[in-house]
Every structure is written in structure tokens, then in C-alpha cells.
Amino acid sequence: MSMQSVLLRSRSFLGGCLMLLTTPLWASPAASYDFGQPAPANKATRSIEVVMGDMSFTPKALEVKAGETVRFVLVNKGQLLHEFNLGDSAMHARHQQEMLQMQQSGMLTPTGMKAMEHGSMDHASMGHGAMPGMAPGMQHDDPNSVLVEPGKQAELTWTFSKSGSLEFACNIPGHYQAGMVGKLTVSP
Ligand SMILES: [Cu+2]
Numbered sequence: 686m687s688m689q690s691v692l693l694r695s696r697s698f699l700g701g702c703l704m705l706l707t708t709p710l711w712a713s714p715a716a717s718y719d720f721g722q723p724a725p726a727n728k729a730t731r732s733i734e735v736v737m738g739d740m741s742f743t744p745k746a747l748e749v750k751a752g753e754t755v756r757f758v759l760v761n762k763g764q765l766l767h768e769f770n771l772g773d774s775a776m777h778a779r780h781q782q783e784m785l786q787m788q789q790s791g792m793l794t795p796t797g798m799k800a801m802e803h804g805s806m807d808h809a810s811m812g813h814g815a816m817p818g819m820a821p822g823m824q825h826d827d828p829n830s831v832l833v834e835p836g837k838q839a840e841l842t843w844t845f846s847k848s849g850s851l852e853f854a855c856n857i858p859g860h861y862q863a864g865m866v867g868k869l870t871v872s873p
Pocket of ligand 1: 766768855864
């Protein structure tokens with residue numbers, strides 16, 4: 686989403702609603718990330734398969750190189766919805782708060798993310814707040830993250846721009862704390 690559409694969206698929302706939070710949820714996903722950017726799958730020079738179980742990632746740690754474009758293939762062999770999210774621990778902590786809001790609103794269930802309109806499961810259409818009690822603009826569309834339903838598979842391709850220590854994590858409430866986090870080392 687462009688910065689402009691974020692501003693337009695928040696402006697129209699401000700007109701009609703009482704603000705409960707000082708930082709709007711929909712403004713928090715940054716448009717850019719200092720450790721890299723999403724890339725099309727056909728630009729990847731390497732694929733890494735990560736298996737998700739109920740409260741585990743296999744392998745538990747990953748190593749990539751700065752400048753590398755990696756296609757992560759996420760296979761959910763558990764019974765619950767899981768997330769694969771690239772970031773540092775502070776980013777994960779913030780995203781856990783957002784996902785808690787989604788869970789409390791009824792949008793996030795143990796096995797999936799509820800479609801907000803037309804019965805569609807398309808994440809891009811989830812931002813319109815059709816569900817009573819849900820904050821308008823609440824959505825799960827961060828480019829550094831993908832949700833994988835139980836028994837399903839999904840992909841995320843990312844170009845790592847610089848060396849550093851990151852984490853891959855599931856930020857569904859309780860999962861990170863139960864062990865769904867691994868070290869992601871980006872070597873020079
Ligand atoms: Cu999880």
C-alpha cells in the first residue's frame with residue numbers, strides 16, 4: 686500500500702470514528718524495511734523449506750547472505766494457523782500486539798483469518814472493516830510476513846540487503862512465547 690493511500694484511508698477513518706489508540710494499527714507496517722525488501726519468486730537464487738508444526742519451526746535456525754534473494758517455502762504440518770514473519774525482536778513484539786487486536790476482534794481464528802467481505806480469503810480485500818467491532822483498516826498484509834493455514838503451503842521471497850541478526854517468527858498470540866521463533870543470521 687502506498688503512503689498516500691494510507692493517509693487517505695486514515696483521514697476518512699478519522700472523520701467518522703472515535704480514536705481509541707494513539708498509534709493507528711494500519712499505519713504501523715512500515716513501507717520499507719532496513720534489512721531488505723520483498724522480491725518476486727523468479728528472482729530468487731535459493732529456496733529454503735521451513736516446516737511449521739504446532740509451536741515449532743524446522744529448521745530452528747537459518748543462515749543467508751547479504752545480497753541474496755531467498756525464496757522461503759513454508760509448509761504447515763500443524764493443526765493451527767501459523768505465520769512466517771521476518772524481522773527483529775522489536776518488530777515481532779509490535780506485530781504480536783496487532784495480531785492480538787485481530788484475535789480480539791474475531792478476525793483471527795485458531796485456523797484462519799476471516800474474510801471481511803464477499804466471503805473472499807484474499808488478504809488484499811481485508812482492509813475494509815465490514816465486521817462489527819473490527820477497527821476499519823485492520824488487515825494482515827505486511828510484505829515481510831505470510832500466514833499459512835493448517836495443511837497448506839505458502840511462499841515468501843525476500844532480498845536481504847545487509848548483514849545482521851534477525852528472527853523468523855510466528856506472531857499469532859502465544860506462539861512466539863511457545864517457541865515459534867528462530868534465529869536468522871544474515872552473513873556479510
Ligand atoms: Cu504459530
